[in-house]
Amino acid sequence: MAKGIDAALTAYNALWKCASPMLRLNHRLREGWDQRTLTGGLPARADLWVQAASGGEAYLAWEVLKDMVPPDGGPLRVLATSATRQGFETLCRAADDINGRKQGLAVQPWYFPLDAPSIMRRTVAHVRPRCALILETELWPGFLDACRRQGTRVLLANGRMTARSLGGYLAWPGLFRALAPDRIMAVSEADGHRFATLFGRDRVLVMPNIKFDRMTAPGPTGPTGPTGHDDNPLAGIIPEDSPLVVFGSVRKQELAEVAGLAAGLLRARPEAVIGLFPRHLHHIPLWSRALDRAGLSCAERSRLTAPVAPGSVVLWDTFGELLPAYGLARAAFVGGSLAPLGGQNFLEPITRGVVPVIGPHWSNFAWVGREIFDSGLAVRAADPVEALAALLRLLDDTPSRDHVSARGAAYIKDRRGGAAAVRKQVADFLDKD
Structure with missing residues (x-):
C-alpha cells in the first residue's frame, strides 16, 4: 500500500510540474505566484497552519483566531493561507486585527502553495507546524502528505461533503484514507456520515457551523x-x-x-x-x-x-x-x-x-x-x-x-459554538505536542 501511495504522489507531482507553465498564465493564479511556488522565499515558521480556501473560509479563520488563547500564554505563531486573492486579502485584514490585539498571536498571511508534493514537502518541513487546521473541505493530497511526513496533526473543521464529492474521493479510497486528517469536525450528521464512509467513523464528530458564530444581529x-x-x-x-x-x-x-x-x-x-x-x-x-x-x-x-x-x-x-x-x-x-x-x-x-x-x-x-x-x-x-x-x-x-x-x-x-469547539480541538492538538 505504501509503495502504491508513493507512486501515486510521484505521478501527481509530475502532473503539477507539467501544468505549472500553463497555470502561471491563469489570471487567478498569477497573483501571489512567487508565494505559491516559493520562488520569492518561504513563509516564517509557525505553530499552527490555517488553510482557508477562499474569502468565505477566510472569514471563518478570522472567527476562530480572534478569540484564540495561546497555550501557556503564547506566543502562538500562525500561518494563514488561501488560494484566492479575496481570501488572501481577508486574511491580511484578519492579521492586522488579531496582531493589533496583542493577545499572543502572530498571524502571517500567505498564498496557499501549489499542491505539488515537492513544493508542499519543502514548505511544511520549513514551517514545521504542530497543527494544521483546514476549514471546510480542502483535501489536497500534497499538503496532507507533507503534514503526515512532518508529524503535523491535521484538523478538518466546519467540514462539508456532498454525495458527488464523496463519489469522486472513493475513486481512490486508499490514497485518501492513507492521508486522512486526524480529526474531522462536520457541520451535520449527513456530512459526518459521508466523511466517515471515506475516513472511518472514529475520526469524525459533528459540530455547530462556524457561520452561525459570524451571524450577529x-x-x-x-x-x-x-x-x-x-x-x-x-x-x-x-x-x-x-x-x-x-x-x-x-x-x-x-x-x-x-x-x-x-x-x-x-x-x-x-x-x-x-x-x-x-x-x-x-x-x-x-x-x-x-x-x-x-x-x-x-x-x-x-x-x-x-x-x-x-x-x-x-x-x-x-x-x-x-x-x-x-x-x-x-x-x-x-x-x-x-x-x-x-x-x-x-x-x-x-x-x-x-x-x-x-x-x-x-x-x-x-x-x-x-x-x-x-x-x-x-x-x-x-x-x-x-x-x-x-x-x-x-x-x-x-x-x-x-x-x-x-x-x-x-x-x-442556540446554534452557535462552532468556533469555540474548533479552538478547543486545536488547543488539544497543540498541547499533545
Missing part, C-alpha cells in the same frame, strides 16, 4: 442605528428614496436567470435600484454583458462617486460591502440557488433585518434547517418566476427590520 435599526441609512458607508451611492434590492453572491451558472430576474423586477418597480454582487469578482465582465443584453443600465461600484439613478443596477466589483448593502436593502435575493450549485449564505441578510429569497437549490445550507422557511424568516422559490413574485411582495409589504433581525438572532443563538 446589528442592534437597533432605526435611522441612526448601525443599519440605518445615515450611518451606512454606502449611503452616498444609494438614494434613500429608491428601494434597494440586493442580489447577493450570484453565480455565473445562473447568469441568464438572474439577469432576467433583475430585468423583471425593474420593469415592475422602475424606481428600485439593484445591487448585484457576483460571488466571483473575476466574472464581472460576464455579468456586465449579461445585464447589457437584458437591456439594463449598469454601473460598476468602483466608479461611483454620486448616487445612482432609480432603475439602475450597481455591479459590485469591490469586495467586503455585501453586509452594509443588506443593511440598506428592502429585499434580497441570494444566489447560487437558481442553478444546482447548493446555494450561498442566506443568513447574512436576515441578520441585517432583511427576509431573503432563494431559489430551489440550497443543499450547502441544509445545516440551517427547514424551520427557517417555515418561520417566514426566508423564502424558498421554485423558479425565477416565483422568486420575482416574492421579491415584489417584500417590496410592497416590507417586514420590520428590527423584527426580522430579532427573530433571526433568536434562531441563531
Whole structure:
C-alpha cells in the first residue's frame, strides 16, 4: 500500500510540474505566484497552519483566531493561507486585527502553495507546524502528505461533503484514507456520515457551523442605528428614496436567470435600484454583458462617486460591502440557488433585518434547517418566476427590520459554538505536542 501511495504522489507531482507553465498564465493564479511556488522565499515558521480556501473560509479563520488563547500564554505563531486573492486579502485584514490585539498571536498571511508534493514537502518541513487546521473541505493530497511526513496533526473543521464529492474521493479510497486528517469536525450528521464512509467513523464528530458564530444581529435599526441609512458607508451611492434590492453572491451558472430576474423586477418597480454582487469578482465582465443584453443600465461600484439613478443596477466589483448593502436593502435575493450549485449564505441578510429569497437549490445550507422557511424568516422559490413574485411582495409589504433581525438572532443563538469547539480541538492538538 505504501509503495502504491508513493507512486501515486510521484505521478501527481509530475502532473503539477507539467501544468505549472500553463497555470502561471491563469489570471487567478498569477497573483501571489512567487508565494505559491516559493520562488520569492518561504513563509516564517509557525505553530499552527490555517488553510482557508477562499474569502468565505477566510472569514471563518478570522472567527476562530480572534478569540484564540495561546497555550501557556503564547506566543502562538500562525500561518494563514488561501488560494484566492479575496481570501488572501481577508486574511491580511484578519492579521492586522488579531496582531493589533496583542493577545499572543502572530498571524502571517500567505498564498496557499501549489499542491505539488515537492513544493508542499519543502514548505511544511520549513514551517514545521504542530497543527494544521483546514476549514471546510480542502483535501489536497500534497499538503496532507507533507503534514503526515512532518508529524503535523491535521484538523478538518466546519467540514462539508456532498454525495458527488464523496463519489469522486472513493475513486481512490486508499490514497485518501492513507492521508486522512486526524480529526474531522462536520457541520451535520449527513456530512459526518459521508466523511466517515471515506475516513472511518472514529475520526469524525459533528459540530455547530462556524457561520452561525459570524451571524450577529446589528442592534437597533432605526435611522441612526448601525443599519440605518445615515450611518451606512454606502449611503452616498444609494438614494434613500429608491428601494434597494440586493442580489447577493450570484453565480455565473445562473447568469441568464438572474439577469432576467433583475430585468423583471425593474420593469415592475422602475424606481428600485439593484445591487448585484457576483460571488466571483473575476466574472464581472460576464455579468456586465449579461445585464447589457437584458437591456439594463449598469454601473460598476468602483466608479461611483454620486448616487445612482432609480432603475439602475450597481455591479459590485469591490469586495467586503455585501453586509452594509443588506443593511440598506428592502429585499434580497441570494444566489447560487437558481442553478444546482447548493446555494450561498442566506443568513447574512436576515441578520441585517432583511427576509431573503432563494431559489430551489440550497443543499450547502441544509445545516440551517427547514424551520427557517417555515418561520417566514426566508423564502424558498421554485423558479425565477416565483422568486420575482416574492421579491415584489417584500417590496410592497416590507417586514420590520428590527423584527426580522430579532427573530433571526433568536434562531441563531442556540446554534452557535462552532468556533469555540474548533479552538478547543486545536488547543488539544497543540498541547499533545
